[in-house]
Amino acid sequence: MNEREILLDKYSSRVFKNRKSHISQLEYGEEADSIAANTRAIPGIATARGCCYAGCKGVVVGPMKDAVTITHGPIGCAFYSWGTRRNKAKAQDGESNFVPYSFCTDMRPTDIVFGGEKKLEDGIDEVMKLFNPKCIFICSTCPIGLIGDDVQAVARRVEKKYGIKAVGFSCEGYKGVSQSSGHHIANNGLMKEIIGTGDKKPRKKYSLNILGEYNIGGDGWEEERILKKIGYEVVSVFTGDGSYETMKNAHLADLNLVMCHRSINYVAEMMKTKYGIDWIKVNFIGIGSTCKTLRMIAEYFKDPELIARTEEVISEELQAISDDMDYYKSMLKGKTAGIFSGGSRSHHYQSLLRDLGVETIIAGYEFAHRDDYEGRAIISQIKMDADSKNIEELTVSPDEILYKERYSKEEIEELKAKGVEIDTYDGMIPDMKKGYMVIDDYNAFETDELIKSMKPDIFFSGIKDKYSIQKQGVVSRQLHSYDYSGPYSGFNGAVIFARDVTMSIYTKAWMLTIPPWKTAALLGGRIGGEN
Amino acid sequence: MLDLTPKEIMENRHITINPCKTCEPVGAMFCALGVENCMPHSHGSQGCCSYHRTVLSRHFKEPAMATSSSFTEGASVFGGRSNLSTAVKNIFEIYDPEIIAVHTTCLSETIGDDVGNYIMDLEIPKDKIVLHASTPSYEGSHIQGFSNMMIGFMRYMTEKAIEKTEKVAIFPGWVNPGDDRELKRIATIMGVEYLFFPDHEGILEMPMTGKYKYFPKGVGTPAADIKALGAAKKLIAMGTFASYEPAEYLDKQHKVPFSLIPVPIGVSLTDKYVMALREISHKEVPNVLEDERGRLVDLMLDSHLYTYNKTVAIYGDPDIVYSFTSLCIELGMIPKYVITGTPKEEFVKQVTALFEEHGMDASKSVIRADTDLFYLHQLIKNESVDLLIGSSYGKQIAKAEGIPIVRMGFPVLDRYGNTVQATVGYAGGIRYVEKIVDSLLDKIDAEASDEDFDVVM
Numbered sequence: 001m002n003e004r005e006i007l008l009d010k011y012s013s014r015v016f017k018n019r020k021s022h023i024s025q026l027e028y029g030e031e032a033d034s035i036a037a038n039t040r041a042i043p044g045i046a047t048a049r050g051c052c053y054a055g056c057k058g059v060v061v062g063p064m065k066d067a068v069t070i071t072h073g074p075i076g077c078a079f080y081s082w083g084t085r086r087n088k089a090k091a092q093d094g095e096s097n098f099v100p101y102s103f104c105t106d107m108r109p110t111d112i113v114f115g116g117e118k119k120l121e122d123g124i125d126e127v128m129k130l131f132n133p134k135c136i137f138i139c140s141t142c143p144i145g146l147i148g149d150d151v152q153a154v155a156r157r158v159e160k161k162y163g164i165k166a167v168g169f170s171c172e173g174y175k176g177v178s179q180s181s182g183h184h185i186a187n188n189g190l191m192k193e194i195i196g197t198g199d200k201k202p203r204k205k206y207s208l209n210i211l212g213e214y215n216i217g218g219d220g221w222e223e224e225r226i227l228k229k230i231g232y233e234v235v236s237v238f239t240g241d242g243s244y245e246t247m248k249n250a251h252l253a254d255l256n257l258v259m260c261h262r263s264i265n266y267v268a269e270m271m272k273t274k275y276g277i278d279w280i281k282v283n284f285i286g287i288g289s290t291c292k293t294l295r296m297i298a299e300y301f302k303d304p305e306l307i308a309r310t311e312e313v314i315s316e317e318l319q320a321i322s323d324d325m326d327y328y329k330s331m332l333k334g335k336t337a338g339i340f341s342g343g344s345r346s347h348h349y350q351s352l353l354r355d356l357g358v359e360t361i362i363a364g365y366e367f368a369h370r371d372d373y374e375g376r377a378i379i380s381q382i383k384m385d386a387d388s389k390n391i392e393e394l395t396v397s398p399d400e401i402l403y404k405e406r407y408s409k410e411e412i413e414e415l416k417a418k419g420v421e422i423d424t425y426d427g428m429i430p431d432m433k434k435g436y437m438v439i440d441d442y443n444a445f446e447t448d449e450l451i452k453s454m455k456p457d458i459f460f461s462g463i464k465d466k467y468s469i470q471k472q473g474v475v476s477r478q479l480h481s482y483d484y485s486g487p488y489s490g491f492n493g494a495v496i497f498a499r500d501v502t503m504s505i506y507t508k509a510w511m512l513t514i515p516p517w518k519t520a521a522l523l524g525g526r527i528g529g530e531n
Numbered sequence: 532m533l534d535l536t537p538k539e540i541m542e543n544r545h546i547t548i549n550p551c552k553t554c555e556p557v558g559a560m561f562c563a564l565g566v567e568n569c570m571p572h573s574h575g576s577q578g579c580c581s582y583h584r585t586v587l588s589r590h591f592k593e594p595a596m597a598t599s600s601s602f603t604e605g606a607s608v609f610g611g612r613s614n615l616s617t618a619v620k621n622i623f624e625i626y627d628p629e630i631i632a633v634h635t636t637c638l639s640e641t642i643g644d645d646v647g648n649y650i651m652d653l654e655i656p657k658d659k660i661v662l663h664a665s666t667p668s669y670e671g672s673h674i675q676g677f678s679n680m681m682i683g684f685m686r687y688m689t690e691k692a693i694e695k696t697e698k699v700a701i702f703p704g705w706v707n708p709g710d711d712r713e714l715k716r717i718a719t720i721m722g723v724e725y726l727f728f729p730d731h732e733g734i735l736e737m738p739m740t741g742k743y744k745y746f747p748k749g750v751g752t753p754a755a756d757i758k759a760l761g762a763a764k765k766l767i768a769m770g771t772f773a774s775y776e777p778a779e780y781l782d783k784q785h786k787v788p789f790s791l792i793p794v795p796i797g798v799s800l801t802d803k804y805v806m807a808l809r810e811i812s813h814k815e816v817p818n819v820l821e822d823e824r825g826r827l828v829d830l831m832l833d834s835h836l837y838t839y840n841k842t843v844a845i846y847g848d849p850d851i852v853y854s855f856t857s858l859c860i861e862l863g864m865i866p867k868y869v870i871t872g873t874p875k876e877e878f879v880k881q882v883t884a885l886f887e888e889h890g891m892d893a894s895k896s897v898i899r900a901d902t903d904l905f906y907l908h909q910l911i912k913n914e915s916v917d918l919l920i921g922s923s924y925g926k927q928i929a930k931a932e933g934i935p936i937v938r939m940g941f942p943v944l945d946r947y948g949n950t951v952q953a954t955v956g957y958a959g960g961i962r963y964v965e966k967i968v969d970s971l972l973d974k975i976d977a978e979a980s981d982e983d984f985d986v987v988m
Contacts, residue, residue: 012624041577041601044618045625049601051578074637074668075547075872076554080582082924084589084944096535100927101905106547107669108874112641123546131535142576142638143669146607173576174607174638390604444596445625448743464584468594473741513741 003437003453007446018042022440026432033429034378037440038369040177040387046444048340048366048464053077055182055367056171057139059263060190063087063214063239064247066095068133070103072120072151073141077173078104086481087214088221089241096133103127107143117149124158124166135165135194135244145172165244167193178367178441179342180262181391187266188394190238190247195271196402198248204233206301207253211268211279212260212343215240217486222493223259223284230294230313231306238264251275251402255300257282257293260343261425262365262372266394272423274396276405278412281425283344284489286351287318287325296420317491325355328498331506333357335457338450340364340442340465341479344372347428349460349479352488356498358458362450363428364439373438375427444468458505473513475504532931536905538912548905549924551846552872554668555676557583559634560597561705562680565729567751568629570622571597574611574646574663575636590942591708591735591950596745598622602638611644616653623656628746629754633663634680640667660754662687672873673941674773674848677705681729681777684757689785692762699811700763700787701725702777704770704794704850705941706955708736713953714769714795714804720820721808726756726763736951761785767807770794770850772875794850795955796963797858798827804956823957830961831862834968837988839863841971846870846907846921847940849878849900851954855920855939856882858963860889867896867916874901904928918971935970939963 001009004025008016021036041047050058053071058081062069071078082102091097105123107116124136136158138151151168158166167189171182208227213220220240227234235253236246251271256279258268268279280296283289291314298310335358339346342365350360370378407415412422429438437454439446447465451474459469460479469476477483477500485500487493556573560583563571573580580599587595598621600606600614615633622631635646646663655661664683666676681702703714711732718725733750737743760781766789768778778789795804801824805816831838842865845855849871856866869882878900886893897910908928919925919936923944929936943949953959972988979985 015621015625040603041599042617042621043601043614044572044598044621046596046598047577047601048581049577050581051576054578054581070546074554075550075552075672076557076579076582076637076668078547079550079553080586082549083927084585091534098535100533101535102549104547104550105545106550109667109669112637112669119545123544126541126544126546130537130541142607142636143641146638146641172607173578174602174604177603178577386605387603444745462585463588464581464595467588467592468596468743471594471737471739471741471743513739 003450006453007449010449015042015045023446024438026429026434026436026438028434032374033438035370035373035438035440037365037373038177038180038367038388039385041441047441048443048462049178049441051173051179052171052175052182052185053139053141053173054081055179055263056169056186057081057182058085059179059214060183060186060239061137061139061169063089063099064135064137064242064244065089065091065097065099066133066243066245067135067137068098068103068127068131069137069139070105070120070123070127071141072105072116072138072144072149073107074143075104075106077141078102085214086216086484086486087240088218089215092243095243095245096131098131098133112143112147115147115149116144117154120149120151120154121157124154128162133164138166138168140168140170140172142173145170165193176391177387180367180369183263184266184391187264187270188392191267191270191394191396194244194247195267196251196275196399198252200249201252202233202235204231206231206306207233207235208297209236209238209250209253209256210234211238211256211258212264213237213240214260216480217482217488219284219487219489219493222487222490226290226294226313226317226490230298230310232297238267251277253277254406255280255297257297258425259284262343262368270394270396274399274403276398276403278406278422281421283348283351285345285348285493287355287491287494289348289351290490290494299418299420300415300422321491321495324495325498328495328502329356331502332498335505336361338362338454338456338459339479340366340439340447340461342366345479347372347431350428350431352494352497355494356501360432360436361454361456362437362439363432364442366441368440371425371427373427373429373440375430376425448472458501477501477504533908533927536908536912536931538909540906540909540913547903549903549908550872551870551902551904551907552672552848553586554637555666555671555673555679556634556636556668557586558673558676558678558705559632559664559666559680559683560584560595561587562677562729563632563634564595564734565731565751566630566632566684566757567748567753568746569751570626570628570631572600572618572622572631572633573597573636574600574615574633574644575638576602579636586942587735589944592947593735593737594743595735598626600639607638607642610642611639612649615646615649619653619655619661623659626745629658630660630662632680632683633661634666634676634683635663636666637668640665660687674705674850674873677773678776682780684728685760685777685780685784688754688757689760689781690758692785694762695764696759696762698724698726698759698763700760700766700781701727702766702768702770702774703727704768704773705848706794707950708732708734709950709952710955710959713956713958717804717820717956718808720817721805722812722814723808726760728752728757728760761787763787765789765811767792767804769804771853771881772849772873772878793857794854796851796854797861797960798824798831798957799861800854800857801955801957801960820957827957827960827964830964834964835863837968837971840865841918842867842916843918843920844868844870844907844911844916846904846925849873849875851940852921853878853882853885857885858960859920860885860891862964862967864918865896867914868907868910869896869898870902870907871900872903876900918967920967935974937963937966937970
């Protein structure tokens, strides 16, 4: 039996039937390796997944720094999503930064019985008086949809009353099967209400948006540093350190870079349809990937000067970190890793680990879809189930004035042939090897079983798994919060990541786990007959 | 930090900004984690369970195992009966606990899921228990959820006693594992045999051995002890908010008389605990405890130079805030702002009474329940304090206003090692007096000019 079979063998037939299609030990046989994804988690299995609200408010909408994001519901969800994701934000000159704040209607029994719209509107009046923001987001939690509060209607009334932007998101926790539905709902809201409402044109020759970059630990800032050094203008970042003010003008950028494919691909696709902006799936995690990403972007603009400048920056950056990277590689080479994370990180970090000589033998996602594993070519084969159908598919059409294609179809094909991955993503699986394990919607039991059977040296996951993995004697680092470190992206980030992984593997306390009396014979006994 | 917070105070807001409480279900989950061989189960959307496990893991730096009914839109319309029965089957098959402790969420409460009824219809394996508590997130706070879950355990498990035993029930309230250990140590020193519920010692502080078990044996309140609670001759319930309703339940249903005392922090509140134990054991207090008490009082006297008349803002959960207010008063400090997010007006009464007991004028302080940290920050902007005491979320105010902060209560997300040590008892008092005085002295040192910089203090 291989490790997959050993694992599945422990399940009852009922659970086995469900989980077998979500666990794939790669074969690279005649048929392409495939995996089931984005289906309901099994009740009681201890899934790592969160909910729709977590995807909408927690991931996509919450980091927008100049907007007041109000959680409409009882207090818990606002509390748990307050300052806990490390999406760093810094106020621009003269602008507000609401990221350190948490706003909630804190609904009580009477609000549940009689409806909470009034309380929400009264609360918004107070927010206007206290802070006078330009933009308000309202994110619904579970009870809202059930009691019938209409947050979109409230948003419209607020816009009329105050002349500001207000967007209601019906991202009740029970919608969809994971955070993924919340990403989609957030993408729809941003596309409908914000993108395209500004008219501030970029000043530089080549301008970019970075989509799906949440600036965890400052990742977005490291990416911007490199891009600006080459000479690009970053128009907006979705949404880490992002803002309503800059997102309004996102449609005026030349190219979209997509970091987290899962959480933001909808916006990338819709902007392509509506404004003709191409997107490239990029990866700033890892030295090799960062170089590849930078070269693709330069190649896309077909400007020899830009290409030369890119090479210049790459060689400068590489030189600055090569000694450090060589050292850490000497410490980490030959180790194996497992990665369980959300959006695209389980894929992205394999590149960085490979730079360090570490192979990722187990990789899984909490809430990915099949295209995140198998590539976008699979999308046409994905059947919509009842849970997906409940999430609005926003249809956009080319904008009469603003739609503009940079390149013809033929030119795009030419660029693709040169290796510029335009409007596409091949997924995680093609970057993994035979025998490696791919798991969708992993749970506590499977995590622990795979650690036993595949014995990775280090396991990257989230806080819910971290300590149970560590108690088993395996190094664990959080890939959601970076264990309070970072940035991990770009050139400088790679060194910080390498340092952190080395620190966790070699920390002295690991050697102290077993007390000396467990291994030493008890001395001082006497042999019978003496004295 | 928090640059946008205006000084002008807005009273009676509808919008809560920077909460000082969270929702009931996390309290239920925390309570259930303190029972041996028990899986907490969240009956609602996955996100609830994920958020609760996360905040508990971040506070304790430990695994916090729990499962969810994983509601979808369908379940939210048609009810969560089948989700619960599937979950229960899977939990027993895969994780194999003895008990599943189900708590509800705002979702399952709003749709009116009758979890008690669902459980009655379940096929539960022999020798296994499934129980539940109702914890609607739109009522009370996490403290209420903790109480409700305690009652849930007793409703399902505590047996009618024909004869009382010599054992005493102890409810520690919402405290850390280090506190559980200390409270039990004191009870043992006082010669009292006890049933301790719930008990997180050894669970949310698992020793590092290289082996991990979902449900380690021999730690947590055993099922047998919960069953036997009804036979306890007396109950000492600590925390007048977290433990009152469970204590009243045990008294009404099983005729176990109780003394309800505050969480024993500082000298006089620990004295209350020791006196309550003494009343039961009829034994004099051994020297070992009297010496500990003496060392705490000695420390307070030695360091009063730095605490006397210092103003302090204390915020967090009602029980621990009450008890820290008492400790601060003993240190000669002035609790200027005493605040909880938990919506219990009784808190204001009790803290006001505490001020009066000590001959202090409560009207010169702001004592408020059902409020938030935004309000506290506005108060501080108008009249600052020398020290903040409370959860990690106050660190924003501390940074904004340049005030030292001592972390206590729940959640402490940004410091290590606090939860394995005691806050309660004379020993906990010594630890916290040290923390308080250290932080005040550190500030003096940091701000002193060279000519005023003292090596001896």
